[in-house]
Amino acid sequence: MALLQSYLGEYNNRNVNSPMTPSTEAYLPAYNGQLNLASAFVWSVTRIQVFMIEVIDNPSTYGVERKVESELKRLRTDIVDLSQKGSKYQSEASCPQAISRIVNPAGASKDESYLLLDTMTYEGLPYWCSFDLLGRFLSIISPAPQGATHHNFYLPLTLMYANWCRKIAPKAPWMYSCAWAGGKDKQSRFHLGASLGGYSLPKEQGGRWVSILQQARFDILRDERTDAVGLTIQSSTLRSSKRKPIPYGNCAETYPLVHLLRNRDPSEEVYGLAVMLRKLPEAAYNHPQALDTLVRPCSNCQDVIGIWGGKVENFITDDMPENSTTASSGVQSPISPCPDPRASGFALPTRIKWPSPEDDTAEPAAKRVKGPAPEISRKPSHLAKRKDKPQ
Ligand SMILES: [Zn+2]
Numbered sequence: 150m151a152l153l154q155s156y157l158g159e160y161n162n163r164n165v166n167s168p169m170t171p172s173t174e175a176y177l178p179a180y181n182g183q184l185n186l187a188s189a190f191v192w193s194v195t196r197i198q199v200f201m202i203e204v205i206d207n208p209s210t211y212g213v214e215r216k217v218e219s220e221l222k223r224l225r226t227d228i229v230d231l232s233q234k235g236s237k238y239q240s241e242a243s244c245p246q247a248i249s250r251i252v253n254p255a256g257a258s259k260d261e262s263y264l265l266l267d268t269m270t271y272e273g274l275p276y277w278c279s280f281d282l283l284g285r286f287l288s289i290i291s292p293a294p295q296g297a298t299h300h301n302f303y304l305p306l307t308l309m310y311a312n313w314c315r316k317i318a319p320k321a322p323w324m325y326s327c328a329w330a331g332g333k334d335k336q337s338r339f340h341l342g343a344s345l346g347g348y349s350l351p352k353e354q355g356g357r358w359v360s361i362l363q364q365a366r367f368d369i370l371r372d373e374r375t376d377a378v379g380l381t382i383q384s385s386t387l388r389s390s391k392r393k394p395i396p397y398g399n400c401a402e403t404y405p406l407v408h409l410l411r412n413r414d415p416s417e418e419v420y421g422l423a424v425m426l427r428k429l430p431e432a433a434y435n436h437p438q439a440l441d442t443l444v445r446p447c448s449n450c451q452d453v454i455g456i457w458g459g460k461v462e463n464f465i466t467d468d469m470p471e472n473s474t475t476a477s478s479g480v481q482s483p484i485s486p487c488p489d490p491r492a493s494g495f496a497l498p499t500r501i502k503w504p505s506p507e508d509d510t511a512e513p514a515a516k517r518v519k520g521p522a523p524e525i526s527r528k529p530s531h532l533a534k535r536k537d538k539p540q
Pocket residue numbers: 400401402446447448449450451
């Protein structure tokens with residue numbers, strides 16, 4: 150409460166004569182009133198990890214339902230393992246990254262990717278990246294507080310999540326999304342996700358690694374309805390500023406839409422927002438600055454929202470910055486805002502090729518890899534029997 154007052158005080162001091170606008174609304178604490186989103190925005194990695202343990206050790210305090218207690222434990226282990234100092238992050242020593250992976254036994258062949266995905270399954274979907282795992286952890290603890298809105302909850306929550314991602318591992322994704330769904334007088338469920346990020350390219354066949362990741366993201370989206378309208382990984386018309394194709398599934402909205410929109414109860418409306426890392430406040434949470442991070446859904450997301458019966462207008466608000474379209478949203482290839490691991494004493498393995506900002510690793514435009522286009526299995530991978538390993 151003190152923090153809330155200080156936030157309002159700070160804001161009002163700068164806007165003494167301004168009428169109250171939505172951006173001056175108070176924001177609500179998360180998880181049964183336990184988490185002040187503004188103060189948690191600046192937490193260190195250690196504090197974030199302590200928080201995860203506190204939630205697991207005191208489920209009733211945080212409003213955790215019994216049925217997700219064991220999943221939270223499993224998620225925490227996977228997140229820690231895939232964070233910068235974690236065992237899975239470091240597991241493949243020549244190419245450390247936030248992606249769960251194994252060395253391809255056939256990787257010596259020039260036609261094969263050096264790395265293969267090693268996925269974990271949560272709620273029937275494959276996960277492999279610490280950023281999306283963290284988004285899931287934060288999403289299943291407990292629902293949004295009563296009265297949660299875009300301004301008073303989901304935006305500060307999403308910015309906190311984005312800032313935490315920036316801390317747990319290098320190469321944080323460019324984009325972050327939160328979708329929420331709920332009926333009348335019900336506390337809304339929400340789901341956080343990030344765009345494809347956190348990976349590094351092995352020196353050999355790096356393009357194939359990108360293709361594997363892009364294909365896996367597309368497979369998360371793929372279902373009978375996307376098939377029925379002919380959505381394929383190549384059918385996206387979205388282009389980066391360098392005219393590279395951006396495939397379906399790349400966006401931060403991917404997991405949130407799959408979890409909340411795809412199989413929604415018809416009585417529920419689904420809303421959402423997306424923010425870009427590039428505009429994230431550096432030091433402390435600041436609501437006017439937070440509003441400036443908002444981005445409209447790109448054409449790919451609009452397609453997917455439409456296919457699954459959602460309303461694109463539920464993902465757009467009046468106070469979005471002008472020009473917050475995909476062209477300027479970070480779906481293109483902005484200059485990397487992430488600390489370069491080479492500049493921070495991070496041991497640079499010899500095998501790894503750190504891509505230049507031009508390669509846009511965190512929010513990649515689809516790279517035209519040499520060799521055949523990625524194959525699409527007849528069934529979405531999460532519906533296929535062997536869903537844990539790429540083809
Ligand atoms: Zn999008």
